[in-house]
Amino acid sequence: MRNKQILAIPGPTPVPPEARLAMARPMINHRGSEYTAMQREIVEGLQYAFQPGGDVLIFPASGTGGLEAAVVNTLSPGDRVLSGSIGAFGDRFADIAEAHGAIVDRIPTEWGSALDPEVLRARLAEDRDHTIKAVLLTHNETSTGVTNDIRALAEVIRDHGALVLVDSISGLLAADLQTDAWGLDVVVAGSQKAFMIPPGMTFVSVSERAWAAHRNARMPRYYFDFTAMKKYMEKGQTPYTPAVSLLYGLQTTLRMLREEGLPECFARHARLGAAVRAGAQALGLRLLADPRYASPAVTSIYAPEGIDPKQLRQVVRERYGVVLAGGQGKLADRIFRIGHLGYVGENDIIAVMSALERGLGDLGVRITPGAGIAATQQALAA
């Protein structure tokens, strides 16, 4: 029974059995009509998920590849870019732009906080000549468990005129994001988060404004080139071999998503997030994220004084079968994270909270047994 595990990390997330079996189907010709029909259905499903997006392109790559695609397709070497990073993945987005020759300004933000639209407005107001070409935003920062108010941030950027490039890898489907309505130029999502399939694909939405920027963007690119991908996707194919088995899974989970409905999907994630926070706090644990911006996808929790979060995770995993995530970067030795996005239901959260209670008890932390679960149940019922 050592494999009867609950995976409570913010990606890869659990894959529904229907999708796992769909991915076991035999291969097909990616230049044939059967493939084309599947891809067209998937693109419609992605449009539903992006509410809707511009052109939604599918690349066989991890989410980091999608971030690279956003950068190299819209910018030229030497372009000024403003990073609104609020954590490790926002830093990565900025690093990618820098690696490809952009000049990146970074707004300092405390990890655990959201990006303040007024701080962003002030920063953009300094750019009187409008030399900033793009602002890099993170929808949901996986390393801290903070969800930015993308709608408000994008509005500020639209007033300035820069492109709005959004990492929504762990955000899309867990929290509301209206790509077109909010004026988001490039939005990047990933397969292994709330899309409920394994890692290996990234979905990238491209607005009209992003296409206009693309036509003048001179960063070198081939694999992630938007033009080639769009040209082939219009005829129901891709320029090179697509990740066929992952697409089988995606076709299945997109159907599940339509069945659940987007509002219900967002509500479920919000409820699970609130329940985790309530449970953790009832156990006397301190949360990292600003409560106003607490993520519906992942919760970062400080280990109690004197407790090594790595050891806590080990006990919880080995004794109680629940896999928690560690902290990243400068938080590695201070926090642990609970993922609650994708194919996650209420009973998963109950089990996670129970394992956490038991693990803390085993390590000698004084808690009231059942207190976490009681608060979790109460929050779920709310």
Add this chain to the structure above:
Amino acid sequence: MRNKQILAIPGPTPVPPEARLAMARPMINHRGSEYTAMQREIVEGLQYAFQPGGDVLIFPASGTGGLEAAVVNTLSPGDRVLSGSIGAFGDRFADIAEAHGAIVDRIPTEWGSALDPEVLRARLAEDRDHTIKAVLLTHNETSTGVTNDIRALAEVIRDHGALVLVDSISGLLAADLQTDAWGLDVVVAGSQKAFMIPPGMTFVSVSERAWAAHRNARMPRYYFDFTAMKKYMEKGQTPYTPAVSLLYGLQTTLRMLREEGLPECFARHARLGAAVRAGAQALGLRLLADPRYASPAVTSIYAPEGIDPKQLRQVVRERYGVVLAGGQGKLADRIFRIGHLGYVGENDIIAVMSALERGLGDLGVRITPGAGIAATQQALAA
């Protein structure tokens, strides 16, 4: 029964049931010990497949991404590169180098021919100042069905001193390739060919000389950066989320490969290729590839006079359940291709040849029924 198909295209190739079921396993934490153990086993298996390679890196991407990785990690903008392209995929490799700022010279070669080592030697001899930094080679050209003599070509290049960058996406495991012994600096393979798993991963071997070039290579890169990938792989992880389900499949097929043994695997592919060629010729069909370099992975066949290869493929697929590949680029209207690499056995080849016979007959081509099968059987027995 319309889905009882035989997929006879040069990728994606059929996936063995063991691997399909392995890929249906639940997700695990890619930062945990279970993942690390799996990755270490897979790296050992890849070393066996590359006989052995330098550092073999695994990227979640299609093979085209691996080609981009080979280029951007070893070259700088403005570097001179010699392309030894013999078909559509060789052209793509050259295009990738050009897109990233290399100055590419191309050796003209007739499609269907291999690259002549003496032609390459003469071309490199003109480069008295040794300004050519790298030569791009294709091990097995999927668009034509020609396998280059990489050993002889690499020897010529080593005499000159340029880097040897090899696209072996459809070659590795189908034909002998000894990465270290033959002095190949970067070798790129793909998951969806003879590795017998779905598309979405590329494997890239990096030699000591390639690492030395890498340290001075200034083409911008992030997603495909060798240094970051190596650093993480040394601790049994990857810099960003790996394609977990595809790795499950790869673990399984690498075990199958060890069981079969490399020599037996090469012999099987050679035998299947010879059988396809014998059968096609017995049906009066003309082959594209120079017979001295005919591929053990894929065979390109001219459609008979007056027959549209697209129509032939359609009849063969719809009536007889066998999926053949079309021609690419300038050969699209003249040839069709039979893939016989990966999880392919003798009975698959018999069925393919039978469908081809029947399809030709249906279109009014005068053939001797059974002649193709008889020749195929004879070749298989040889």
